[in-house]
Amino acid sequence: MFRDTVISLAVFVAVTLIALAAGAANLGTALGIGQIAFIATVAILLGYVPRSERTEPESQTEG
Numbered sequence: 001m002f003r004d005t006v007i008s009l010a011v012f013v014a015v016t017l018i019a020l021a022a023g024a025a026n027l028g029t030a031l032g033i034g035q036i037a038f039i040a041t042v043a044i045l046l047g048y049v050p051r052s053e054r055t056e057p058e059s060q061t062e063g
Contacts, residue, residue: 002043007041007045008019008038008041008042008045009038011037011038011039011041011043012034012035012038013034015033015034015037015038016030016031016033017030018034019034025055
């Protein structure tokens with residue numbers, strides 16, 4: 001959980017700084033873009049299941 005929090009915050013800061021460097025109209029616009037990236041990252045991390053925790057569906061054979 002701590003790892004996911006750090007990743008989400010790092011994405012927020014990085015995207016906000018990139019938006020500022022790319023010429024966002026003001027800090028509020030850059031922060032808004034950062035928020036969108038933050039939410040997208042949270043959604044991806046919530047849907048992510050580590051490979052070690054995945055279970056393969058059992059094949060159902062008739063017979």
